[in-house]
Amino acid sequence: MKIVIFTDTYLPQINGVSKTLNLLTNYLEKSGIDYLIVVPHDDKLSMNSPNIFPIKSIPFKLYPDCKIALPNLKRLKKRLIEFNPDLVHIATPFSIGLCGLSLSKKLGIPIVGSFHTNFHSYLQYYKLEFLRDIIWRYLKWFHQSFQKTFVPSKDTLEELKEKNFRHLSIWTHGVDCDLFHPIEDVSSIRSKYKITSKYILSFVSRMAPEKDLETLALIIQNTKLRYGDDVTWILAGDGPKKNELMKKTGESNIIYTGFLEKEALTEIYSISNLMIFPSSTETFGNVVLESMACGTPVICANSGGVRTIVRDYSTGILCEPKNVSSFCQAIDDCLTKPIFLEAMSKKARAYATTQNWDTIFHQLISEYLEVVDQNIETVHLTPISN
Incomplete structure (x- = not known):
């Protein structure tokens, strides 16, 4: 199985989404699953890996730690066709996520997505509550083409159900209990x-x-x-x-x-x-x-x-x-x-200790395979000729 992940946030940005996706790509590598991750370019991150496809980006003025990507769609489309993925996972609903959605639909690649952040809840902290209905309409539109939308908790699942989101599945998060453990003598x-x-x-x-x-x-x-x-x-x-x-x-x-x-x-x-x-x-x-x-x-x-x-x-x-x-x-x-x-x-x-990442990622891959199996008839892509 070959997977492409589109995300507007990744290392060295530090947040729940970037850390979770880094753990996921580590698991894919360890499991021998071929993947490509499309991320905002950052000078602090080595972009030489064949698994990373960097996109030129600029800081978002309202939230400088986030970036707005300025993708070259032709170049990105060519790379997707060369990679020939079985599945696309879109992790964020911004510019890179939008590119992933548009190109995947055009190329007939099965799409799943994940809902990591309560953007609508953030609005009150930035005095932008008047945008709440617009944000919800946009998010519902964005996720409607996904064959699965993964959410991290039952609470989030119930909230999205009330908003009539479809094809919801829980992808909970775990913790490395070998790394995070009690220290007896402090x-x-x-x-x-x-x-x-x-x-x-x-x-x-x-x-x-x-x-x-x-x-x-x-x-x-x-x-x-x-x-x-x-x-x-x-x-x-x-x-x-x-x-x-x-x-x-x-x-x-x-x-x-x-x-x-x-x-x-x-x-x-x-x-x-x-x-x-x-x-x-x-x-x-x-x-x-x-x-x-x-x-x-x-x-x-x-x-x-x-x-x-x-x-x-x-x-x-x-x-x-x-x-x-x-x-x-x-x-x-x-x-x-x-x-x-x-x-x-x-x-x-x-x-x-019951929240093991390997078990959680194994379940996620099983759900990926369900979607791929449902799209067996999808015609594999052929490389663009020069």
């Missing part, structure tokens, strides 16, 4: 970050408006008043709102690490008593599962895909979105009850 990590406080709370995410950073800032301010020097916050990640968040939270008992690689992230999760994640816009929430794999329960918003990961007051705590008091009460419930927190930590890790 004294050296405490020394590394010069932490002497009794408790450590963390937040791991891109620092962008849709992550409910306003709520996070208020939670931090409240815990400072409640616990004083007994609590240190570690905020890991980067993004357009980092400097603004730093101004709101101050510098005392707060460590901003910037972007961290996987091993360093494991240290942050493991050293933390709790991970606090107020974002209410997640279709899944990869960082929630990573934290749980390290034995660190998560206090998060009772909204979106995280509700399918966290069992309330068992593997973590679900709070009313944007309700600072709800989050602060949950923090108190955990920090003042060490036996309860330890039990929740063990349950969080136990659940994470």
